[in-house]
Amino acid sequence: MNDKRLESGYWALRIAFGVVPIVAGLDKFTNLLVDWTGYLSPIAKQLLPVSPATFMHLAGIIEVVVGIAVLTRFTRQAAWVACAWLVCIALNLLSSGHFLDIAVRDLVMAVGAFALARLAEVRDEAIARETATAAMRPARA
Template identity: 40%
Template sequence: MSVRSEARPAVTRDGDRIAFMLLRTVFTVAPILFGLDKFVRVLTSDWERYLAPWMDDIIPGDATTAMAIVGVVEIAAGVLVAFLPRLGGLVVAAWLAGIIVSLVSVGGYLDIALRDFGLLVGALALSFLAAGRGYGWLRRRG
Protein backbone atom coordinates (compact mmCIF):
# COMPACT_ATOMS: atom_id res chain seq x y z
CA MET A 1 0.00 0.00 0.00
CA SER A 2 1.49 3.29 -1.04
CA VAL A 3 1.11 6.58 0.76
CA ARG A 4 -0.26 9.33 -1.47
CA SER A 5 1.53 12.61 -1.55
CA GLU A 6 -0.35 15.66 -0.29
CA ALA A 7 0.97 17.65 -3.25
CA ARG A 8 -1.69 19.24 -5.41
CA PRO A 9 -2.08 18.10 -9.01
CA ALA A 10 -0.22 20.10 -11.64
CA VAL A 11 -3.50 21.21 -13.24
CA THR A 12 -4.58 22.89 -9.99
CA ARG A 13 -1.21 24.57 -9.55
CA ASP A 14 -1.37 25.84 -13.14
CA GLY A 15 -4.92 27.09 -12.58
CA ASP A 16 -3.84 28.91 -9.44
CA ARG A 17 -0.93 30.49 -11.31
CA ILE A 18 -3.13 31.60 -14.20
CA ALA A 19 -5.81 32.99 -11.86
CA PHE A 20 -3.15 34.83 -9.88
CA MET A 21 -1.58 36.36 -12.99
CA LEU A 22 -4.98 37.43 -14.39
CA LEU A 23 -6.02 39.08 -11.14
CA ARG A 24 -2.62 40.68 -10.59
CA THR A 25 -2.68 42.13 -14.10
CA VAL A 26 -6.23 43.50 -13.81
CA PHE A 27 -5.70 44.95 -10.34
CA THR A 28 -2.45 46.58 -11.45
CA VAL A 29 -3.72 48.06 -14.72
CA ALA A 30 -7.30 49.06 -13.79
CA PRO A 31 -6.49 51.23 -10.74
CA ILE A 32 -3.66 52.94 -12.62
CA LEU A 33 -5.93 53.69 -15.60
CA PHE A 34 -8.80 54.87 -13.39
CA GLY A 35 -6.35 57.01 -11.42
CA LEU A 36 -4.89 58.57 -14.55
CA ASP A 37 -8.38 59.26 -15.85
CA LYS A 38 -9.05 61.50 -12.85
CA PHE A 39 -6.64 63.89 -14.63
CA VAL A 40 -7.30 63.31 -18.36
CA ARG A 41 -11.05 62.56 -18.10
CA VAL A 42 -11.52 60.25 -21.06
CA LEU A 43 -13.84 57.75 -19.33
CA THR A 44 -16.05 60.46 -17.82
CA SER A 45 -15.84 64.23 -17.62
CA ASP A 46 -17.50 64.31 -14.19
CA TRP A 47 -15.87 62.00 -11.65
CA GLU A 48 -17.08 64.35 -8.91
CA ARG A 49 -20.68 63.11 -9.24
CA TYR A 50 -19.61 59.82 -7.63
CA LEU A 51 -18.19 61.54 -4.54
CA ALA A 52 -20.54 61.65 -1.54
CA PRO A 53 -20.95 65.22 -0.23
CA TRP A 54 -19.93 64.18 3.30
CA MET A 55 -16.70 62.69 1.90
CA ASP A 56 -16.05 65.88 -0.05
CA ASP A 57 -16.41 67.79 3.23
CA ILE A 58 -13.63 65.80 4.93
CA ILE A 59 -11.20 65.78 1.98
CA PRO A 60 -9.15 69.00 1.65
CA GLY A 61 -10.09 71.38 -1.18
CA ASP A 62 -13.00 71.14 -3.57
CA ALA A 63 -14.40 68.03 -5.28
CA THR A 64 -11.98 68.34 -8.21
CA THR A 65 -9.04 68.38 -5.79
CA ALA A 66 -10.56 65.40 -3.98
CA MET A 67 -10.72 63.48 -7.26
CA ALA A 68 -7.08 64.33 -7.97
CA ILE A 69 -6.17 62.89 -4.55
CA VAL A 70 -8.28 59.83 -5.34
CA GLY A 71 -6.44 59.47 -8.66
CA VAL A 72 -3.03 59.52 -6.98
CA VAL A 73 -4.15 56.92 -4.42
CA GLU A 74 -5.52 54.69 -7.19
CA ILE A 75 -2.26 54.89 -9.15
CA ALA A 76 -0.29 54.06 -6.00
CA ALA A 77 -2.60 51.10 -5.25
CA GLY A 78 -2.05 49.70 -8.76
CA VAL A 79 1.71 49.98 -8.39
CA LEU A 80 1.50 48.32 -4.96
CA VAL A 81 -0.41 45.38 -6.48
CA ALA A 82 2.31 45.00 -9.11
CA PHE A 83 5.09 44.67 -6.53
CA LEU A 84 3.35 43.39 -3.38
CA PRO A 85 0.16 41.69 -4.55
CA ARG A 86 -0.86 40.28 -1.17
CA LEU A 87 -0.78 43.69 0.50
CA GLY A 88 -1.91 45.47 -2.67
CA GLY A 89 -4.97 43.26 -2.97
CA LEU A 90 -5.99 44.17 0.57
CA VAL A 91 -5.43 47.88 -0.08
CA VAL A 92 -7.48 47.76 -3.29
CA ALA A 93 -10.26 45.86 -1.48
CA ALA A 94 -10.36 48.50 1.27
CA TRP A 95 -10.32 51.27 -1.33
CA LEU A 96 -13.21 49.65 -3.19
CA ALA A 97 -15.14 49.43 0.09
CA GLY A 98 -14.73 53.20 0.43
CA ILE A 99 -15.94 53.71 -3.13
CA ILE A 100 -18.97 51.51 -2.42
CA VAL A 101 -19.83 53.57 0.67
CA SER A 102 -19.57 56.76 -1.40
CA LEU A 103 -21.74 55.39 -4.21
CA VAL A 104 -24.43 54.18 -1.82
CA SER A 105 -24.33 57.52 0.02
CA VAL A 106 -24.76 59.51 -3.20
CA GLY A 107 -27.66 57.30 -4.30
CA GLY A 108 -28.56 56.33 -7.83
CA TYR A 109 -25.39 54.29 -8.36
CA LEU A 110 -26.28 50.99 -6.71
CA ASP A 111 -25.50 49.12 -9.94
CA ILE A 112 -21.95 50.47 -9.92
CA ALA A 113 -21.66 49.76 -6.18
CA LEU A 114 -22.64 46.13 -6.80
CA ARG A 115 -20.08 45.84 -9.60
CA ASP A 116 -17.44 47.32 -7.31
CA PHE A 117 -18.37 44.75 -4.66
CA GLY A 118 -17.54 42.04 -7.20
CA LEU A 119 -14.20 43.75 -7.82
CA LEU A 120 -13.62 43.90 -4.05
CA VAL A 121 -14.09 40.12 -3.84
CA GLY A 122 -11.65 39.70 -6.75
CA ALA A 123 -9.07 41.88 -4.97
CA LEU A 124 -9.41 39.71 -1.87
CA ALA A 125 -8.99 36.59 -4.01
CA LEU A 126 -5.79 38.07 -5.43
CA SER A 127 -4.47 38.68 -1.93
CA PHE A 128 -5.30 35.12 -0.84
CA LEU A 129 -3.71 33.62 -3.96
CA ALA A 130 -0.61 35.76 -3.45
CA ALA A 131 -0.36 34.56 0.15
CA GLY A 132 -0.61 30.95 -0.97
CA ARG A 133 2.08 31.42 -3.61
CA GLY A 134 4.42 33.15 -1.19
CA TYR A 135 4.41 36.48 -3.01
CA GLY A 136 4.63 39.80 -1.31
CA TRP A 137 3.95 40.87 2.25
CA LEU A 138 3.70 38.22 4.98
CA ARG A 139 4.63 35.20 2.94
CA ARG A 140 2.91 31.93 3.69
CA ARG A 141 4.48 30.06 6.56
CA GLY A 142 4.74 26.34 7.04
Protein backbone atom coordinates in the same frame (compact mmCIF):
# COMPACT_ATOMS: atom_id res chain seq x y z
CA MET B 1 3.88 27.36 -7.13
CA ASN B 2 3.42 24.35 -9.36
CA ASP B 3 -0.37 24.37 -9.82
CA LYS B 4 -0.97 26.07 -13.17
CA ARG B 5 -4.69 26.47 -12.43
CA LEU B 6 -3.95 28.64 -9.42
CA GLU B 7 -1.15 30.47 -11.24
CA SER B 8 -3.42 31.45 -14.14
CA GLY B 9 -6.09 32.80 -11.79
CA TYR B 10 -3.46 34.64 -9.76
CA TRP B 11 -1.97 36.29 -12.85
CA ALA B 12 -5.35 37.23 -14.31
CA LEU B 13 -6.32 38.99 -11.08
CA ARG B 14 -2.87 40.53 -10.66
CA ILE B 15 -2.87 42.05 -14.14
CA ALA B 16 -6.47 43.30 -13.79
CA PHE B 17 -5.91 44.84 -10.35
CA GLY B 18 -2.62 46.30 -11.53
CA VAL B 19 -3.66 47.84 -14.84
CA VAL B 20 -7.23 48.99 -14.09
CA PRO B 21 -6.34 51.15 -11.05
CA ILE B 22 -3.50 52.76 -13.01
CA VAL B 23 -5.83 53.62 -15.91
CA ALA B 24 -8.62 54.85 -13.61
CA GLY B 25 -6.12 56.77 -11.49
CA LEU B 26 -4.61 58.54 -14.49
CA ASP B 27 -8.10 59.33 -15.77
CA LYS B 28 -8.80 61.24 -12.55
CA PHE B 29 -6.59 63.96 -14.11
CA THR B 30 -8.19 63.96 -17.57
CA ASN B 31 -11.81 62.83 -17.04
CA LEU B 32 -11.79 61.15 -20.45
CA LEU B 33 -13.75 58.13 -19.19
CA VAL B 34 -16.11 60.01 -16.88
CA ASP B 35 -16.39 63.11 -14.70
CA TRP B 36 -15.21 61.42 -11.51
CA THR B 37 -16.43 64.18 -9.19
CA GLY B 38 -19.99 63.21 -10.13
CA TYR B 39 -19.53 60.02 -8.13
CA LEU B 40 -18.88 61.82 -4.86
CA SER B 41 -21.84 61.74 -2.53
CA PRO B 42 -23.15 65.07 -1.21
CA ILE B 43 -22.05 63.96 2.27
CA ALA B 44 -18.50 63.39 1.07
CA LYS B 45 -18.43 66.74 -0.71
CA GLN B 46 -19.46 68.49 2.51
CA LEU B 47 -16.88 66.66 4.62
CA LEU B 48 -13.92 67.09 2.28
CA PRO B 49 -11.35 69.70 3.32
CA VAL B 50 -10.46 70.17 -0.37
CA SER B 51 -12.38 70.63 -3.60
CA PRO B 52 -13.87 67.51 -5.23
CA ALA B 53 -11.41 67.87 -8.14
CA THR B 54 -8.44 68.00 -5.77
CA PHE B 55 -9.78 64.99 -3.89
CA MET B 56 -10.09 63.05 -7.14
CA HIS B 57 -6.51 63.96 -8.07
CA LEU B 58 -5.35 62.59 -4.71
CA ALA B 59 -7.49 59.49 -5.23
CA GLY B 60 -5.91 59.09 -8.68
CA ILE B 61 -2.42 59.19 -7.22
CA ILE B 62 -3.35 56.54 -4.66
CA GLU B 63 -4.89 54.35 -7.36
CA VAL B 64 -1.80 54.56 -9.55
CA VAL B 65 0.45 53.69 -6.60
CA VAL B 66 -1.76 50.73 -5.64
CA GLY B 67 -1.82 49.50 -9.26
CA ILE B 68 1.96 49.68 -9.51
CA ALA B 69 2.33 47.94 -6.15
CA VAL B 70 0.05 45.10 -7.31
CA LEU B 71 2.35 44.60 -10.29
CA THR B 72 5.49 44.51 -8.11
CA ARG B 73 6.51 42.32 -5.19
CA PHE B 74 3.91 44.01 -2.98
CA THR B 75 0.94 42.28 -4.61
CA ARG B 76 -0.54 40.88 -1.42
CA GLN B 77 -0.38 44.12 0.56
CA ALA B 78 -1.62 46.23 -2.35
CA ALA B 79 -4.51 43.83 -2.98
CA TRP B 80 -5.68 44.37 0.62
CA VAL B 81 -5.49 48.14 0.07
CA ALA B 82 -7.45 47.78 -3.19
CA CYS B 83 -10.06 45.69 -1.40
CA ALA B 84 -10.55 48.32 1.33
CA TRP B 85 -10.48 51.14 -1.23
CA LEU B 86 -13.21 49.52 -3.31
CA VAL B 87 -15.41 48.98 -0.26
CA CYS B 88 -15.00 52.68 0.62
CA ILE B 89 -15.95 53.68 -2.92
CA ALA B 90 -19.03 51.46 -2.74
CA LEU B 91 -20.03 52.96 0.62
CA ASN B 92 -19.67 56.46 -0.84
CA LEU B 93 -21.90 55.49 -3.75
CA LEU B 94 -24.46 53.83 -1.50
CA SER B 95 -24.61 56.94 0.71
CA SER B 96 -25.41 59.05 -2.34
CA GLY B 97 -28.39 56.88 -3.28
CA HIS B 98 -27.19 56.97 -6.90
CA PHE B 99 -25.00 54.69 -9.00
CA LEU B 100 -26.11 51.66 -7.02
CA ASP B 101 -25.13 49.39 -9.91
CA ILE B 102 -21.59 50.73 -9.74
CA ALA B 103 -21.57 50.26 -5.96
CA VAL B 104 -22.45 46.59 -6.44
CA ARG B 105 -19.79 46.24 -9.12
CA ASP B 106 -17.19 47.78 -6.81
CA LEU B 107 -18.17 45.39 -4.01
CA VAL B 108 -17.70 42.48 -6.41
CA MET B 109 -14.34 43.92 -7.42
CA ALA B 110 -13.45 44.14 -3.71
CA VAL B 111 -14.12 40.41 -3.47
CA GLY B 112 -11.77 39.91 -6.43
CA ALA B 113 -9.08 41.97 -4.69
CA PHE B 114 -9.62 39.87 -1.56
CA ALA B 115 -9.17 36.71 -3.65
CA LEU B 116 -5.95 38.13 -5.13
CA ALA B 117 -4.60 38.93 -1.66
CA ARG B 118 -5.34 35.39 -0.47
CA LEU B 119 -3.87 33.81 -3.62
CA ALA B 120 -0.75 35.95 -3.26
CA GLU B 121 -0.42 34.81 0.35
CA VAL B 122 -0.63 31.14 -0.62
CA ARG B 123 1.72 31.69 -3.56
CA ASP B 124 4.30 33.53 -1.43
CA GLU B 125 4.22 30.73 1.17
CA ALA B 126 4.61 28.05 -1.53
CA ILE B 127 7.56 29.86 -3.06
CA ALA B 128 9.18 30.27 0.37
CA ARG B 129 8.69 26.54 1.06
CA GLU B 130 10.15 25.59 -2.32
CA THR B 131 13.14 27.89 -1.77
CA ALA B 132 13.76 26.49 1.72
CA THR B 133 13.49 22.90 0.46
CA ALA B 134 15.89 23.62 -2.38
CA ALA B 135 18.38 25.22 -0.01
CA MET B 136 18.33 22.14 2.26
CA ARG B 137 19.14 19.71 -0.56
CA PRO B 138 22.77 18.65 -0.67
CA ALA B 139 24.75 20.02 -3.60
CA ARG B 140 25.46 17.54 -6.36
CA ALA B 141 29.05 16.88 -7.21
